[in-house]
Amino acid sequence: MTNAQPISRPSAAHSAKNATAPGLPNQSRNDSKGRTPMVGKARTLVSTTAAELAEGIDDELVTYTPHALNELISAVAAREVAGRLRERAAWHRERATTWAWVTANSDDPCVLWHEREAKALDRLAGRELESVERGEAR
Numbered sequence: 001m002t003n004a005q006p007i008s009r010p011s012a013a014h015s016a017k018n019a020t021a022p023g024l025p026n027q028s029r030n031d032s033k034g035r036t037p038m039v040g041k042a043r044t045l046v047s048t049t050a051a052e053l054a055e056g057i058d059d060e061l062v063t064y065t066p067h068a069l070n071e072l073i074s075a076v077a078a079r080e081v082a083g084r085l086r087e088r089a090a091w092h093r094e095r096a097t098t099w100a101w102v103t104a105n106s107d108d109p110c111v112l113w114h115e116r117e118a119k120a121l122d123r124l125a126g127r128e129l130e131s132v133e134r135g136e137a138r
Contacts, residue, residue, distance in 0.1 A: 075132045082128040089121035 064072065096114035100106040 071135065078128045078132045082125040082132075085121045085125035085128065089118040089125065092118035092121065 092114045096111045096118065099108060099114065100111045103111070105111070
C-alpha cells in the first residue's frame with residue numbers, strides 16, 4: 001500500500017532574501033529585544049587597539065622587504081641546523097669515548113664509526129655556517 005502525499009498547487013516561489021536577516025543593509029542597529037549587535041563592540045575594540053599600536057610605533061622598528069626577510073629566516077634556520085648538527089656530533093664523540101672505555105679498545109669498529117660520524121657532522125655544520133656568511137643560506 002502506498003501512502004499518497006497531498007500536492008499543493010504551484011504558486012510563485014518565496015524570495016530567499018529575508019529583509020531582517022543579519023548582514024543586509026536594512027538591518028536595524030538593535031535586535032528584536034533592543035540589544036546592540038556585538039559587531040559594533042568588536043569594531044570599537046579593534047579600532048582602539050589599532051590606535052594604541054599605531055602610537056607605539058617609533059623609528060627604531062625595521063621594515064624588511066620580502067627578499068630580505070626570506071634571507072633572514074634562511075640564515076636563522078641555517079644557524080639552528082648547524083647547532084643541532086654540532087649537538088649530534090658531540091653525542092657521537094661521547095658515545096665513542098664511552099665505547100672505547102667499555103671495550104678498552106680505541107680501535108674498535110664502533111668507536112671508529114662514532115668518531116667518523118662526529119667529524120662528518122662537524123663538516124656539515126661548518127658548511128651551513130659558511131653558507132650563511134656568504135649569504136647563500138637556503
